[in-house]
Amino acid sequence: MDMINLTIDNRPVSVERGTSVLQAASQIGINIPSLCYMKLEDLNIENKPGGCRVCVVEVEGRRNLAPACCTDVSEGMVVKTHSMRAIHARRTVVELILSDHPTDCLKCAKAGNCDLQSLAQYLGIREIHYEGEQSTFREDTSPAIIRELDKCIRCRRCEMMCNEVQSVGALSAINRGFNAVVSPAFEMNLDHSVCTYCGQCVAVCPTGALTEVDNTGAVIRALSNPDKTVIVQTAPAVRAALGEEFGNEPGTLVTGKLAAALRRLGFNYVFDTDFAADLTILEEGTELLNRLTAYLGGDKEVKLPMLTSCCPAWVKFFEHQFPELKDIPSSARSPQQMFGSIAKSYFADKIGVNRKDLVVVSIMPCVAKKYECSREEFSVNGNPDVDFALTTRELAHLINLANIDFKSLPDEDFDQPLGESTGAGVIFGTTGGVIEAAIRTAYEVFTGKKLERLDFTELRGMEGLRRATIDFDGLPIHIGIAHGLGNARKLLEDIQQGKSQFHAIEIMSCPGGCIGGGGQPYHHGDAEILKKRQMAIYREDAGKPIRKSHENPYITKLYEEFLGSPMSEKAHHLLHTEYFDRSKSER
Amino acid sequence: MPKIKLSQRTIEIVKEICSTFENNEGELINVLHEAQHKLGYLPAEVQELIANELNMSVAKVYGVVTFYSFFNMIPQGEFPISVCMGTACYVRGAEQILHEIKRQLNIEVGQSTPDGKFSLNCLRCVGACGLAPVVMVGEKVYGRVAPQQIRKIIAEYQEGCVRPERHEM
The missing domain is CATH 3.40.950.10 (Fe-only Hydrogenase (Larger Subunit); Chain L, domain 3)
Known part of the structure; x- marks a missing residue:
C-alpha cells in the first residue's frame, strides 16, 4: 500500500495515498468542521462538492487556504487545522452563508437538528457583518415533503442522493450565482416530478430546506376528539431507532416503551404494523x-x-x-395499507365503530408512507384506510410534547388482535x-x-x-x-x-x-x-x-x-x- | 409555461442532433448548442426530448440550460439584443445602456417586442472587454456604445433586413 506521511496539528500521521486531509485528520481524532461534506461509510455514499469552504485549513507553503474535504494528502505536507487564519476564514464563510439565510430558527422544523445552526453555535457567531439582499424562493408542498428553499445552502447533498444513490433524477442544481438552488426540472412542484418521496434528500439536508409534511397537529386533533376512536400501528424499524431521540445508544430496542408511550398519548388501541407484515x-x-x-x-x-x-x-x-x-x-x-384496510373493515366491525369514526394513525420510519396513504386506491368513498402517517421523528416530538418521560416508561405489550x-x-x-x-x-x-x-x-x-x-x-x-x-x-x-x-x-x-x-x-x-x-x-x-x-x-x-x-x-x-x-x- | 406540441419534423431534428453526438450524456452542452442553433430556443418539450435521447434526467438538462445564459427557453426576437453586464462593461456604463434599450423598445430583460422583432437579454463577458461597454445584436458586436447611439443601432434593424433562417417548431 502506498502510504503518505504528513503532519497535522504537529502530529505525524501516515495514511493511504488519495486520502483527503479531512479524513486523515479524522483518523487521528482531529475534527475539522465541515458542512456540505458527507460520507456514509460502507454504503459508497460521499458528497464533496467542495462548495461551502467551511473545512478550510492552512497548509504550509500554500498561498491560499485549502478545503480539507477535497484536498488530497501529499508527502511531507504540514497542515494546521485550527490556526487563527483558518478559524477566521471559517467564521467569515459561515457569516456569509447566514447573511443569505432566514433567521426564523425559533419556528423552524429543523431547529435543534440543524447542522448550520450547530456550526454557527460552535464558531460562536453572534453577529453577521454582511448585510444585503436575501434570495427568496416559492415554498413547495407535496403529500410528503416540503421544500423551503430560502433555507437551502447549496450543499447539494440532496442532489447527490437523488441522482447518484437513488438514480431518480428529480432534483438538480439550477440557475447560477445568487439564484442558484436545487429544484425539479422547470421549477415544477415536487408532486409533478418523478420524485418517489423516498425522503433521502430530507435525511441528509443539513438545514430546514427539506422537511417532511408535519402531521402531528392533525393527530393531536384526532386524539382530542371524543367522537373518534383512534388506533395506531407502528412499523418494525421504528422500535430500533426511536430510542436515539431520547438519548439511547443507537441500536437500542425500545419496543415495550414504544407501546407504553403510544398508550399514554391516548390511542385507544396500540397495534403493530408487524402484524400486517405477517399478513403480507x-x-x-x-x-x-x-x-x-x-x-x-x-x-x-x-x-x-x-x-x-x-x-x-x-x-x-x-x-x-x-x-x-x-x-x-x-x-x-404494503403492510401499512394492509393494516389500514383490515382495521377499517374487520376490526371496525369487531368493535362496532363506523369506519368514518375510526382514525388510523401509523408510525413509520418513512416519508413516502405519507404519500402512500394519500393514494386514491387506498380509500373507500373518500375515507382513507390510513388517515395519518407520522415519522419516527414526529412521534418523538409528540412524546416530548406530552411530557412523557420515555426512558422511565415500563415495557408494555401491544393490544390484540392486530398487535x-x-x-x-x-x-x-x-x-x-x-x-x-x-x-x-x-x-x-x-x-x-x-x-x-x-x-x-x-x-x-x-x-x-x-x-x-x-x-x-x-x-x-x-x-x-x-x-x-x-x-x-x-x-x-x-x-x-x-x-x-x-x-x-x-x-x-x-x-x-x-x-x-x-x-x-x-x-x-x-x-x-x-x-x-x-x-x-x-x-x-x-x-x-x-x-x-x-x-x-x-x-x-x-x-x-x-x-x-x-x-x-x-x-x-x-x-x-x-x-x-x-x-x-x-x- | 404554456405547453407546446413538437412537430414530427422538430422531433426528428432533435433526435438527429443527439445521434450526431452518439446520444452521449457528456455531449449535452454541444447538443443544446446545436438544438438552439437550429430551433432558435429550447422550450421544455425539447429539453425533455433531449433528456430522453441522452438517457439522463430532465432536471439535469434544465440545470445546464439555466446555468448558461447563452441558452434560451423562450422564443427570441428576430434580432436578439444582448447587453454585456460583465465587470468591465458594467463599470463603463452597461446599466445605462440597458436602461435606454428597455425604454426604447418598451420591454424588460427576457422579453420580446410584440412584433417579435427584438428580444432583450443580459450576458456575462463576450471577451471584448477592451471595447466595453458591449452590445450584441444577433452575432454582430457593437463596442464602446453610448446611450445616444442606441436609437441608431435599433434603426439599422427596423426594416429591410433579411430574417435569419430558422426551423419553425
Whole structure:
C-alpha cells in the first residue's frame, strides 16, 4: 500500500495515498468542521462538492487556504487545522452563508437538528457583518415533503442522493450565482416530478430546506376528539431507532416503551404494523408460490422474477421509470395499507365503530408512507384506510410534547388482535428482511417440511446488491436483493433485457432498508448507526417465540373469521392493489 | 409555461442532433448548442426530448440550460439584443445602456417586442472587454456604445433586413 506521511496539528500521521486531509485528520481524532461534506461509510455514499469552504485549513507553503474535504494528502505536507487564519476564514464563510439565510430558527422544523445552526453555535457567531439582499424562493408542498428553499445552502447533498444513490433524477442544481438552488426540472412542484418521496434528500439536508409534511397537529386533533376512536400501528424499524431521540445508544430496542408511550398519548388501541407484515407474507408468499408453481408447470406467460411491493417509494419509482414492468411486482399492498384496510373493515366491525369514526394513525420510519396513504386506491368513498402517517421523528416530538418521560416508561405489550407478530414481521425493517420472512413461510408451504434453521444469513448484510440461492428441497430458488433505488435500477435493467435469473427480488428504496428511512432520527452522516439498527432488528427477531408468519395465531384467526384463505376474493379486494403507468401522466 | 406540441419534423431534428453526438450524456452542452442553433430556443418539450435521447434526467438538462445564459427557453426576437453586464462593461456604463434599450423598445430583460422583432437579454463577458461597454445584436458586436447611439443601432434593424433562417417548431 502506498502510504503518505504528513503532519497535522504537529502530529505525524501516515495514511493511504488519495486520502483527503479531512479524513486523515479524522483518523487521528482531529475534527475539522465541515458542512456540505458527507460520507456514509460502507454504503459508497460521499458528497464533496467542495462548495461551502467551511473545512478550510492552512497548509504550509500554500498561498491560499485549502478545503480539507477535497484536498488530497501529499508527502511531507504540514497542515494546521485550527490556526487563527483558518478559524477566521471559517467564521467569515459561515457569516456569509447566514447573511443569505432566514433567521426564523425559533419556528423552524429543523431547529435543534440543524447542522448550520450547530456550526454557527460552535464558531460562536453572534453577529453577521454582511448585510444585503436575501434570495427568496416559492415554498413547495407535496403529500410528503416540503421544500423551503430560502433555507437551502447549496450543499447539494440532496442532489447527490437523488441522482447518484437513488438514480431518480428529480432534483438538480439550477440557475447560477445568487439564484442558484436545487429544484425539479422547470421549477415544477415536487408532486409533478418523478420524485418517489423516498425522503433521502430530507435525511441528509443539513438545514430546514427539506422537511417532511408535519402531521402531528392533525393527530393531536384526532386524539382530542371524543367522537373518534383512534388506533395506531407502528412499523418494525421504528422500535430500533426511536430510542436515539431520547438519548439511547443507537441500536437500542425500545419496543415495550414504544407501546407504553403510544398508550399514554391516548390511542385507544396500540397495534403493530408487524402484524400486517405477517399478513403480507401470507399474501405475497402465496403469490410467489402460485407463480413458481405455474412456471414449473410450463406456463411461459408467468411473470418472474416477482418483486416485493412493500416500499411506496419503490412502487412510485417503477411506475415512473419502468412502467412496462408494472405487472412484475407482487400485487400485495404494503403492510401499512394492509393494516389500514383490515382495521377499517374487520376490526371496525369487531368493535362496532363506523369506519368514518375510526382514525388510523401509523408510525413509520418513512416519508413516502405519507404519500402512500394519500393514494386514491387506498380509500373507500373518500375515507382513507390510513388517515395519518407520522415519522419516527414526529412521534418523538409528540412524546416530548406530552411530557412523557420515555426512558422511565415500563415495557408494555401491544393490544390484540392486530398487535401480535412474529420475528418474520420484525425483520421487514431491514434490507433482506422481507425476502427472508417470505422464504421462511414459502419453504414450509412449498416443501411441506419444517425448516431446520430460520436464520438465512446469506440474505443479510449491507451490500447494495446481494444474491443468494436457497434450496427448496432440491429446487434452487434464486433470490436478489437491492437497497437504494440506484441498485434496484440495475436489477430492473437486467429484467428488461431478459438477463435476470432470479425468481424473487426484494427491493427497498432507502440505504439499509427501512432502518435507514427518510423519517428516522437524523444520522448526521454516521452510517454506523444504520448497522446498529440492523443488528437490533435481528436481535428482536431472535428473541421472538414465534418466528414464521404463518404461525401467527391471530393471522390464522383473521383468515378463519374473515378472509377465508390467502389470495381469496376478499383478500384480493382488501389486501392487493394495482399499479399505474406514470411515465406520461406528469412531466 | 404554456405547453407546446413538437412537430414530427422538430422531433426528428432533435433526435438527429443527439445521434450526431452518439446520444452521449457528456455531449449535452454541444447538443443544446446545436438544438438552439437550429430551433432558435429550447422550450421544455425539447429539453425533455433531449433528456430522453441522452438517457439522463430532465432536471439535469434544465440545470445546464439555466446555468448558461447563452441558452434560451423562450422564443427570441428576430434580432436578439444582448447587453454585456460583465465587470468591465458594467463599470463603463452597461446599466445605462440597458436602461435606454428597455425604454426604447418598451420591454424588460427576457422579453420580446410584440412584433417579435427584438428580444432583450443580459450576458456575462463576450471577451471584448477592451471595447466595453458591449452590445450584441444577433452575432454582430457593437463596442464602446453610448446611450445616444442606441436609437441608431435599433434603426439599422427596423426594416429591410433579411430574417435569419430558422426551423419553425
